[in-house]
Amino acid sequence: MNERANVxxxxxxxxxxxxxxxxxxxxxxxxxxxxxxxxxxxxxIEVLGQHSGSLVDCFLLDIEMPGMNGIELCQALRATEEFRTTPVVMLTGRGEKEYIDCAFAAGANDYLTKPFEVSEINRRLEATRLRADQLTALSTSELLAEVPSEIGLFEPIKIFDVDNVVDYFSLENYLPSLPRQSLFGAVCLGIQVRRVQEIHEMVSGYNFLGLIEDVAETISDALRDYECLIAYAGNGTFVVVFDSKGMPKTSALTDQMNLMLQKKGTDAIFAAGRKIRLICGDFVRVMSNNSERVQDSLIRAQSSADKAATEREHNLDKFWFMGQVAQ
Structure with missing residues (x-):
């Protein structure tokens, strides 16, 4: 961020x-x-080369351009260490869902269609500035710590190079960017690591980070045949946004993901032998493009997954208790 505050x-x-x-x-x-x-x-790319050492805090990218298009440029920026997390706002005349999906999957953080209003672009830039401040603070704290010995349970964890995984800030912006008919066809699903608090207390920050990355890869692989975006929301919970025309059966998805984790050997690697298991909540339909209502839909999806995980563990504890009484 520029040395002058808010610039x-x-x-x-x-x-x-x-x-x-x-x-x-x-x-x-x-x-x-x-x-x-x-x-x-x-x-x-030439401009960036000429200003190497002068940080760019945000990119505003058109999509349709001769040669490399804006989505390809976004991918190229994300492939560099310098601009891996720098906010990218797509500013384009293409408002179709396929373009929006591709842009966010490529690493865009926000999407604004032309023609745009001055107040709207200012609002988006202010939100982007706040996000850039957060990323700068996170990067600084990472540089000060030689090893991530502790990672908060609710701390935002940056996940790179996993197909269709975006940060939570981007997912919040993705839904209001969709055309109305696509937005009202969108549903959210929460997926949570069961007993995540116990696991978090047992392992180092390095291992917890590895666990979350492993879970992200597992969810991405299990949903490879679906059009979706995935984000980590903290507390061992991921939120996935689907088109309601193509949704998995949550019971089959849960079994598939847990089998994949077992084959990865995640239990032994990241949690000292404790079984790592995922569980899905209920689908939550998105009913409005209002930012607050969108956030509410995402939060309700997370809460549903948390409730499902709590009920699952309660039922298991009750099962084992009843078994001991029977003996």
Whole structure:
């Protein structure tokens, strides 16, 4: 982040000079942000090379451009260590679900369609700035710690290079970005690690991080045939967003994921022999593109998974207790 508080250095990439000029006018008139521009992905890469050492805090990317398109540029940025977590906002005329899905899967954090209102782009940039501040704080804390000896149970864990896994901030932005008909066809599913609090207390921060990464890969692999986005929400819980036209049966999905974890040997590697098991909650339908209602849907999916995990462990404890009494 720029040394001046609340100020970002932005790089806008668009082959339409009118859009770049409009963005420049908006940024100058409404903020102290610094704006760099490029008319193609290739030129953007050149600009980044010329400003190596001068951090870019946020990218604004058009999708349809000659040569490398914006989604491919986003993927290229995410493949670098320098811009692996830098916020990316897609600013495009394409509002179809297939483009939105591809953009978020490639690593975009937000999506805004043209034509846009000044107030809306300012709101998105402010949310992006706050997210950039959070990422900077996390990166700083990681640099200060030689090893992650402790990771909070509810701490956001960054997961890289797993298909269709995005950060939770991006998932919150994904749903309101969808066309209305797609949004009202979306459902959320919570998937939780059972007895996660006990496991968290037993293992090191390094092993807990490894466990969450292993679970992310397992969920991604189990859902490879479905159109979905996956995010880690903390507390050993993942949230998956599906199109209601293609959803798995939760009982079969649970069995498949647990079998995959068993084959991975996750129990022995990350939890000192304790069995790692996942459980699904109920599907929660998204009924509004209002940001607060979207967040409520995601939270209800997490709560459903937590409730399912608690009930499952209670029933197992009751089963074993009754068995001991019978003896």
């Amino acid at each position: 970002m250095r932005l790089l806008a990439v668009d082959d339409d000079p009118i859009i770049l000029e409009l963005l420049d006018e908006i940024i100058r008139a409404t903020s102290d942000h610094e704006l760099l521009t490029a008319s193609s992905a290739e030129e953007a």
